[in-house]
Amino acid sequence: MQPWQSIGTHRFRIEEDLVFVIAQGEISAEEIITLCEHLFLIYQKYGHVYEIVDATAGGSMSAEARRRYAEWFRSHPFQIQAVVFGANGLLRTVFALITNAMRLLGRSEVQTHFVATESEARAFVAHHRASHPKPPTP
Secondary structure (H helix, E strand, O other), rough: OOEEEEOEEEEEEEEEOOEEEEHHHEOOOOHHHHEEEOOOOHHHHHHHOOOEEEEEEEEEEEEHHHHHHHHHHHHHHOOOEEEEOOOOOHHHHHHHHHHHHHHHHOOOOEEEEEEHHHHHHHHHHHHHHHOOOOOOOO
């Protein structure tokens, strides 16, 4: 497990194939791109990536951040299993709209799941790992 790192007011930690994010307020375009780059590095290393987001103190995404996020994924198609906890109704709607728009663009597959607690998020990831075994490496 790596130490906590900061992206603006947000923090994240890499735990092998999982990126744990603590959102603090609104995320800017530069911050979301930096996070995407970290997720992509993990995807390249493991062939998959999980993301757990603590959205308890999270905010929204500016229109510029949403645009840059979608543009970034057009040139970096990969799949993310994201599990979000602590999100209020508005944040859930924003997450759903963004991920559905990206799916319609057909360039990436961000599967977003909402749970109530961190322990539920970690249980979801553990279950997903167990039910989707990785092929053996040559």
